Amino acid sequence: MIKKSSIAFKKSYEYIRDQILNGELPRGTKLIEEKLAEEIGVSRTPVRESIRRLEQEGLIQQKRVVNPSETDLRNLFQVRILLEGFAARSAAQFLREEDLGELRECVRIGRSGNAEEIMTANERFHDLIVQSTHNPFMIDTIARMHSIIYLFRKTVVYHKRPFLIDEHEQICQAIAEHQGELAERLMQEHLQADLEFCIHLLK
Amino acid sequence: MIKKSSIAFKKSYEYIRDQILNGELPRGTKLIEEKLAEEIGVSRTPVRESIRRLEQEGLIQQKRVVNPSETDLRNLFQVRILLEGFAARSAAQFLREEDLGELRECVRIGRSGNAEEIMTANERFHDLIVQSTHNPFMIDTIARMHSIIYLFRKTVVYHKRPFLIDEHEQICQAIAEHQGELAERLMQEHLQADLEFCIHLLK
DNA sequence: AATATTAATTTTGTATACAAAATATTTAAA
DNA sequence: TTTAAATATTTTGTATACAAAATTAATATT
Numbered sequence: 486m487i488k489k490s491s492i493a494f495k496k497s498y499e500y501i502r503d504q505i506l507n508g509e510l511p512r513g514t515k516l517i518e519e520k521l522a523e524e525i526g527v528s529r530t531p532v533r534e535s536i537r538r539l540e541q542e543g544l545i546q547q548k549r550v551v552n553p554s555e556t557d558l559r560n561l562f563q564v565r566i567l568l569e570g571f572a573a574r575s576a577a578q579f580l581r582e583e584d585l586g587e588l589r590e591c592v593r594i595g596r597s598g599n600a601e602e603i604m605t606a607n608e609r610f611h612d613l614i615v616q617s618t619h620n621p622f623m624i625d626t627i628a629r630m631h632s633i634i635y636l637f638r639k640t641v642v643y644h645k646r647p648f649l650i651d652e653h654e655q656i657c658q659a660i661a662e663h664q665g666e667l668a669e670r671l672m673q674e675h676l677q678a679d680l681e682f683c684i685h686l687l688k
Numbered sequence: 689m690i691k692k693s694s695i696a697f698k699k700s701y702e703y704i705r706d707q708i709l710n711g712e713l714p715r716g717t718k719l720i721e722e723k724l725a726e727e728i729g730v731s732r733t734p735v736r737e738s739i740r741r742l743e744q745e746g747l748i749q750q751k752r753v754v755n756p757s758e759t760d761l762r763n764l765f766q767v768r769i770l771l772e773g774f775a776a777r778s779a780a781q782f783l784r785e786e787d788l789g790e791l792r793e794c795v796r797i798g799r800s801g802n803a804e805e806i807m808t809a810n811e812r813f814h815d816l817i818v819q820s821t822h823n824p825f826m827i828d829t830i831a832r833m834h835s836i837i838y839l840f841r842k843t844v845v846y847h848k849r850p851f852l853i854d855e856h857e858q859i860c861q862a863i864a865e866h867q868g869e870l871a872e873r874l875m876q877e878h879l880q881a882d883l884e885f886c887i888h889l890l891k
Numbered sequence: 892a893a894t895a896t897t898a899a900t901t902t903t904g905t906a907t908a909c910a911a912a913a914t915a916t917t918t919a920a921a
Numbered sequence: 922t923t924t925a926a927a928t929a930t931t932t933t934g935t936a937t938a939c940a941a942a943a944t945t946a947a948t949a950t951t
Contacts, residue, residue, distance in 0.1 A: 493935060517902070528936040533903090534740065541744035548903095560825040567770050622763040626829060696905060720932070731906040736933090751933095 493527040498535040500525050505544050506635055512552035516545065543633050551633060555684050562680040565630050566673050568623060569615065573656060573672035576617040577665035584613050588657050595650040604638065610653055614660075614672075637683055646682045649675075696730040701738040703728050708747050709838055715755035719748065746836050754836060758887050765883040768833050769876050771826060772818065776859060776875035779820040780868035787816050791860050798853035807841065813856055817863075817875075840886055849885045852878075 501521060504510040522532045539545040546552075553561070580588070587609070594606035608631075615627050652675040659668035704724060707713040725735045742748040756764070783791070790812070797809035811834075818830050855878040862871035 491934070519902075529903090530935050530937090534737075534934095537737065537740060538744070541741070557825070560823045563821075563823055564771070564826050564829060567774055568767070571770055618766075620763040620766055622760070623767050626767060694904070722932075732933090733905050733907090737904095 491531075494531040494534055497521070497525045497527055497531045498538060501532075501535050502539060502544065502632075505539070505550050506632070506638075508636075510550050512550050512636065514550045516548050516550070542629055544636075551636070553633065553636070555687060558680065558683060558687070561630055561633060562676060565627065565634075566676045568627050569611065569676060570669045570673045572615045572618050572623070572627070573660065574665040574669040576614045577660045577663050577668040579619070580614075580617045580660055584617065585657075585661055588613050588660065592650060592654050592657055595653060607649075607653075614656075634683075637686070644686060646679070648678070652678070694734075697734040697737055700724070700728045700730050700734045701741060704735070704738050705742060705747065705835075708742070708753050709835070709841075711839075713753050715753050715839065717753045719751050719753070745832055747839075754839070756836060756839070758890060761883060761886060761890070764833055764836060765879060768830065768837075769879045771830050772814065772879060773872045773876045775818045775821050775826070775830070776863065777868040777872040779817045780863045780866050780871040782822070783816075783820045783863055787820065788860075788864055791816050791863070795853060795857050795860055798856060810852075810856075817859075837886075840889070847885075847889060849882070851881070855881070 501510075501516070510516070516536060518529045518532050518536065521536075522529045525532065536545055536548070544551055591606040591610040591613070594602050595610075598606060611631075615624055618624065652671065656668055656671045656675060659671055704713075704719070713719070719739060721732045721735050721739065724739075725732045728735065739748055739751070747754055794809040794813040794816070797805050798813075801809060814834075818827055821827065855874065859871055859874045859878060862874055
């Protein structure tokens with residue numbers, strides 16, 4: 486089957502999404518179709534579609550860049566903890582040897598890399614575990630949450646959370662030893678700590 | 689804050705969604721913007737938007753009415769079981785007395801009502817439990833799954849699944865007695881049975 | 892000065908036109 | 922009769938116009 490290009494839509498979707506994710510469009514900003522269209526160099530139609538799409542993905546709410554409250558974050562993490570906890574348990578059972586190697590590599594980079602590298606490694610760590618479920622529906626649901634969580638990534642990178650990498654290492658080990666229950670619990674605690682850290686920064 | 693109407697969009701969105709859910713647009717059908725627009729009596733623009741929305745909600749995939757495979761259903765239910773299982777546990781802790789009454793009423797109707805009433809009561813049963821989480825994000829995620837699952841509701845109603853109401857009753861009782869762990873396990877088993885029944889019918 | 896009304900402006904929702912892309916159909920070649 | 926190429930048709934993507942709705946600014950009234 487042939488892929489369709491939709492270049493104007495792609496361009497505007499990626500532009501707006503990236504502007505939101507890297508903070509150039511701060512949380513709470515009102516998005517105006519015509520302004521964006523002119524800025525991007527396309528008509529309103531694809532911009533409109535992009536906004537709607539991002540609305541469905543949770544990055545935009547009522548034409549504004551989403552601005553999650555503490556409660557919103559807690560709700561989000563309640564679901565995230567359930568799903569990624571399951572994923573960790575699943576990884577302990579199904580993760581392939583080569584992926585386990587990459588998981589360890591992520592931990593290593595977490596200790597020795599620069600800010601940019603650490604951020605990428607952290608994302609990769611969680612992604613490897615989520616992918617191990619081989620459940621596209623679950624992967625998609627989790628990805629949707631991450632796009633909101635990533636709104637905070639700059640803030641979180643500046644204030645490095647203590648023990649983050651240690652926790653990753655523990656999870657990694659539990660997975661390597663096929664201890665599903667333990668991996669699940671450790672992941673839950675890990676994410677809970679992430680949440681509290683996020684909320685702490687929010688104030 | 690003032691609600692906006694968007695009458696053409698609302699009209700076309702609801703029209704298309706309902707046509708899909710009640711089977712008048714069978715699974716796999718290709719949707720053509722212009723045909724639908726004329727049928728509904730609006731222009732292509734709101735129809736387009738409706739299709740995109742329904743695509744995000746999972747009822748449409750690549751311009752066609754979604755047609756889930758057995759694997760798709762299993763993946764979907766894996767997530768559903770996690771989330772609704774959690775919701776049942778949560779209900780055992782937090783469900784208000786009046787909602788428990790309604791839950792019991794759903795069980796009663798499940799035994800004595802006609803097909804239409806039973807269907808509504810079943811939906812309500814699950815909804816009450818899901819709502820007890822008071823987590824809009826979780827509620828929304830689950831709702832999204834239900835819209836796909838409801839594609840099968842006609843088929844499922846014709847072939848009444850045995851023990852369905854008994855299981856509801858057991859869950860209801862566990863919740864009433866604040867036995868969270870039990871309620872969670874019963875809900876998981878209940879949904880697993882639902883899944884197997886769905887898949888059995890699919891063939 | 893604060894509040895309510897009205898008017899001006901911005902922004903969005905919808906319809907429409909047209910070109911690009913995808914699909915279906917016909918014709919030609921093996 | 923099958924396969925390939927060319928053509929015609931349908932369908933989608935994008936731009937644009939215009940009216941409805943929402944927002945903002947200005948005016949009048951207390």
